[in-house]
Amino acid sequence: MDTPLPTSPLPTSMPIAGHIDPVVTARDITARADGRVDLLGLPRPRIAEIFAEAGLEPKQAKLRAKQVYHWIYHRGVTDFEAMTDIAKTMRPWLAERFVIGRPEIVVSQHSEDGTRKWLLRTDDGHEFEMVFIPDADRGTLCVSSQVGCTLNCRFCHTGTMRLVRNLTPGEIVGQVMLARDALGEWPKAGQADLAALTDDLVDDEGGYSPDGRLLTNIVMMGMGEPLYNFDNVKGALKLVMDGDGLALSKRRITLSTSGVVPMMEKCGEEIGVNLAVSLHAVTKEVRDEIVPINRKYGIEELLQACADYPGASNSRRITFEYVMLKDKNDTDEHAHELVRLLRQYNLPAKVNLIPFNPWPGAIYECSTPERIRQFSNIIFEAGISAPVRTPRGRDIDAACGQLKTSAQKMSRAELDRLAEEKQAALG
Numbered sequence: 001m002d003t004p005l006p007t008s009p010l011p012t013s014m015p016i017a018g019h020i021d022p023v024v025t026a027r028d029i030t031a032r033a034d035g036r037v038d039l040l041g042l043p044r045p046r047i048a049e050i051f052a053e054a055g056l057e058p059k060q061a062k063l064r065a066k067q068v069y070h071w072i073y074h075r076g077v078t079d080f081e082a083m084t085d086i087a088k089t090m091r092p093w094l095a096e097r098f099v100i101g102r103p104e105i106v107v108s109q110h111s112e113d114g115t116r117k118w119l120l121r122t123d124d125g126h127e128f129e130m131v132f133i134p135d136a137d138r139g140t141l142c143v144s145s146q147v148g149c150t151l152n153c154r155f156c157h158t159g160t161m162r163l164v165r166n167l168t169p170g171e172i173v174g175q176v177m178l179a180r181d182a183l184g185e186w187p188k189a190g191q192a193d194l195a196a197l198t199d200d201l202v203d204d205e206g207g208y209s210p211d212g213r214l215l216t217n218i219v220m221m222g223m224g225e226p227l228y229n230f231d232n233v234k235g236a237l238k239l240v241m242d243g244d245g246l247a248l249s250k251r252r253i254t255l256s257t258s259g260v261v262p263m264m265e266k267c268g269e270e271i272g273v274n275l276a277v278s279l280h281a282v283t284k285e286v287r288d289e290i291v292p293i294n295r296k297y298g299i300e301e302l303l304q305a306c307a308d309y310p311g312a313s314n315s316r317r318i319t320f321e322y323v324m325l326k327d328k329n330d331t332d333e334h335a336h337e338l339v340r341l342l343r344q345y346n347l348p349a350k351v352n353l354i355p356f357n358p359w360p361g362a363i364y365e366c367s368t369p370e371r372i373r374q375f376s377n378i379i380f381e382a383g384i385s386a387p388v389r390t391p392r393g394r395d396i397d398a399a400c401g402q403l404k405t406s407a408q409k410m411s412r413a414e415l416d417r418l419a420e421e422k423q424a425a426l427g
């Protein structure tokens with residue numbers, strides 16, 4: 001019965017930023033030191049295959065996969081012993097061979113404004129971050145896609161780190177599972193009726209109706225560029241959106257890219273979530289400096305890809321993120337140019353103005369509140385929504401990358417050297 005499981009083929013290594021995994025990383029099977037296989041992050045048919053490879057009859061493997069999948073994603077169960085509709089003799093067989101993992105929590109912080117932040121660790125010891133931001137009408141989980149980043153956006157703390165590796169689908173969906181654990185959002189043991197009720201509340205788009213849950217939205221806006229880890233992000237989000245999985249509507253999920261133009265259409269077609277773009281500047285000179293991928297894919301190319309984004313409409317607008325940097329990108333002329341560009345490409349747009357949250361070693365300052373207000377007014381008067389994001393979790397350094405790097409202080413010279421290496425890699 002103890003059939004060894006095949007290991008998945010590893011993609012080839014790529015030394016520079018690209019739309020295929022930049023570094024070698026296991027794809028669909030996370031091998032554990034104890035030889036057990038982590039089922040988290042695997043689609044249901046793959047679980048059935050693995051059960052069959054481990055010795056179950058195909059029909060039984062399919063049935064067990066359906067049961068286990070339900071326990072994982074609907075009930076948040078990590079212990080096979082708690083899976084009460086699986087035969088008692090079967091449960092130790094599963095536990096000997098498989099595990100349902102979670103990222104390890106290294107640090108957990110709770111801001112006075114309700115924002116929660118976690119520093120997490122992968123099974124092979126790499127650290128990454130996740131943030132939960134509760135608002136009056138929603139609770140948003142900011143999820144990471146990579147450990148570090150190949151890009152080097154100059155205002156971003158994560159950009160000062162090297163890319164260590166892509167996160168696997170299990171490590172990405174594991175963040176959502178962990179947040180639901182922490183928020184106590186799984187039905188408790190014996191609350192089968194609640195589980196059934198939850199199922200009934202899933203609308204035909206696969207999303208929750210207003211049912212009092214805290215975690216209602218997901219943004220792929222944490223560490224890393226999600227479109228440089230496309231396959232794993234797609235695999236994870238499919239589990240999040242699956243009506244038999246976490247059942248969150250694609251309308252409640254937003255993927256944020258710095259502008260990986262060749263992958264944007266594919267993202268809209270194959271994942272179908274909302275799009276956010278880290279624009280941050282409206283001239284080539286400034287965007288080349290603060291979002292260096294602009295040297296590869298310029299503003300016009302990027303905005304055309306936004307105009308072509310499948311599914312974008314007035315009811316599903318594209319969000320343009322714009323960090324407010326004093327004397328860099330915050331003049332009235334910049335605001336007027338932003339309006340002109342959004343009109344030129346006829347974009348169903350909203351603009352998110354983000355007051356810069358400085359970090360140790362940052363070379364920029366935040367624009368003054370008065371400047372930000374004036375910038376917002378110009379865009380708003382042109383008929384485009386331009387809210388100013390309220391800084392959250394400042395008492396816990398909730399900006400991306402700050403928790404991880406607080407223990408990894410680099411000198412200015414080291415930061416500059418790393419920035420040069422990354423820019424050379426972009427070509």
Ligand code: SF4
Nearest residue numbers: 149151153156159224
């Ligand atoms: S903003 Fe995003 S893409 Fe740019 S360096 Fe930071 S994590 Fe990477």
